[in-house]
Amino acid sequence: MSGLSWEIVLGLMGGGLVLLMGLGVPVAFAFLAINLAGAWFILGGEAGLKLLALNATEAVGSFALVPIPLFILMGELLLHTGLATRAIAAIEKLIVGVPGRLSLVAVTSGAVFASLSGSTIANTAVLGRVLLPDMLRMGYHPVLSIGPVLAVGGIAMLIPPSALAVLFGSLAGISISGLLMGGILPGLMLAALYFAFIIVASRLRPGLAPPDPVERLPFRTRVKPFLIYVLPLMGIVVVVVGSILAGIATPTESAALGSIATLVAAAAYRSLDWAALRAALLGTAKTSALILIIISGSITFSQILSFSGASRQLIGIVTEIGLEPLVLVAAMLLLALLLGTLMDQVSIMLITLPFFMPLVNQAGIDPIWFGVMMLVALEIGLITPPFGLLLYIMQSVAPKGVGMRDIVVGMAPYLGLELVGLVLLFAFPAIALWLPGLLR
Numbered sequence: 490m491s492g493l494s495w496e497i498v499l500g501l502m503g504g505g506l507v508l509l510m511g512l513g514v515p516v517a518f519a520f521l522a523i524n525l526a527g528a529w530f531i532l533g534g535e536a537g538l539k540l541l542a543l544n545a546t547e548a549v550g551s552f553a554l555v556p557i558p559l560f561i562l563m564g565e566l567l568l569h570t571g572l573a574t575r576a577i578a579a580i581e582k583l584i585v586g587v588p589g590r591l592s593l594v595a596v597t598s599g600a601v602f603a604s605l606s607g608s609t610i611a612n613t614a615v616l617g618r619v620l621l622p623d624m625l626r627m628g629y630h631p632v633l634s635i636g637p638v639l640a641v642g643g644i645a646m647l648i649p650p651s652a653l654a655v656l657f658g659s660l661a662g663i664s665i666s667g668l669l670m671g672g673i674l675p676g677l678m679l680a681a682l683y684f685a686f687i688i689v690a691s692r693l694r695p696g697l698a699p700p701d702p703v704e705r706l707p708f709r710t711r712v713k714p715f716l717i718y719v720l721p722l723m724g725i726v727v728v729v730v731g732s733i734l735a736g737i738a739t740p741t742e743s744a745a746l747g748s749i750a751t752l753v754a755a756a757a758y759r760s761l762d763w764a765a766l767r768a769a770l771l772g773t774a775k776t777s778a779l780i781l782i783i784i785s786g787s788i789t790f791s792q793i794l795s796f797s798g799a800s801r802q803l804i805g806i807v808t809e810i811g812l813e814p815l816v817l818v819a820a821m822l823l824l825a826l827l828l829g830t831l832m833d834q835v836s837i838m839l840i841t842l843p844f845f846m847p848l849v850n851q852a853g854i855d856p857i858w859f860g861v862m863m864l865v866a867l868e869i870g871l872i873t874p875p876f877g878l879l880l881y882i883m884q885s886v887a888p889k890g891v892g893m894r895d896i897v898v899g900m901a902p903y904l905g906l907e908l909v910g911l912v913l914l915f916a917f918p919a920i921a922l923w924l925p926g927l928l929r
Contacts, residue, residue: 606650
């Protein structure tokens with residue numbers, strides 16, 4: 490079977506992978522099954538299996554992957570110690586007297602928590618549990634209640650510390666520090682778009698967000714919780730991002746510093762006990778183990794395709810077509826957006842990057858610019874029906890009576906705003922490249 494053409498190898502491996510995932514097989518096990526078959530029949534029987542085991546060991550032993558469990562640990566600690574909930578409550582007290590107040594609180598809190606947790610799921614779940622019940626009880630329309638929580642939840646994929654950005658950089662062979670820095674301004678830009686939309690929508694259609702009966706306390710009283718529960722936590726962001734920008738720490742070292750800073754913060758607030766620490770460590774171990782298994786499977790999958798000649802032939806075909814680099818980038822982003830309607834973000838990365846990155850390098854496209862745009866495209870997939878992950882996270886944490894139709898209606902305008910953000914990134918690469926340029 491090793492004599493099969495690259496087209497047949499590509500069809501069998503790609504088709505088998507899609508079939509297994511379509512049958513509900515977890516991504517990690519789908520890749521394992523395909524890799525075992527490919528290693529046996531294409532790499533050469535027992536020798537191929539030995540090579541697969543060697544590659545898997547080398548893949549998960551990479552020092553570049555260390556930030557993933559450390560960034561996940563930061564988010565788990567904030568979640569289980571209750572620091573995230575306190576920060577959201579403090580921001581809610583600070584923002585008063587504006588149309589769509591709780592919607593703006595959701596966007597602000599989501600951006601802050603994204604800079605601390607790096608987890609889209611945690612971001613959406615915390616905001617949904619804390620803010621959504623009050624918004625729905627007050628009569629907020631789904632566009633200004635469910636929508637902001639969903640939209641800002643995905644920003645954690647862009648703003649450091651982002652475990653998925655580290656995973657993407659590792660799989661794509663892109664500078665992880667450059668990718669982390671490149672996601673900051675796009676993430677803030679998207680948050681600003683949501684903020685502006687909420688203000689305009691609240692003024693044009695006041696019925697979307699009824700007047701807020703919250704008592705207007707003196708400014709000093711309102712700002713005190715912010716100074717106590719939010720501002721000190723920003724020190725964690727300074728530690729992570731500042732150490733990278735200053736050139737005094739690698740992404741791995743900054744992740745370690747961030748984890749230590751989070752532990753110190755939790756202890757200082759007297760929120761760190763054995764139960765919270767145990768829950769955070771267990772959550773980190775489960776998530777990290779799954780990600781590392783997926784990474785080892787993806788790298789082996791790429792090597793089998795390369796050995797069969799499929800990757801080289803595809804590059805040759807695209808090169809012969811003579812697509813302009815910008816057209817090529819647009820086509821790859823469109824494919825990522827389409828796949829976002831069908832599968833999760835890790836699966837999309839594993840399937841596309843073995844083909845996309847050789848084309849990006851061949852065409853001379855800036856890999857960090859492309860990587861940030863891909864992250865935005867993957868973020869859009871998080872809220873795209875029918876399989877957007879955050880749609881189902883929202884359904885699981887929303888109060889009773891909130892159906893999927895309400896969630897989709899609330900999400901729709903923000904999906905358009907994220908597409909606008911992607912177009913702006915495509916038109917103005919400096920949005921993604923300015924901060925990484927400071928590292929050079």
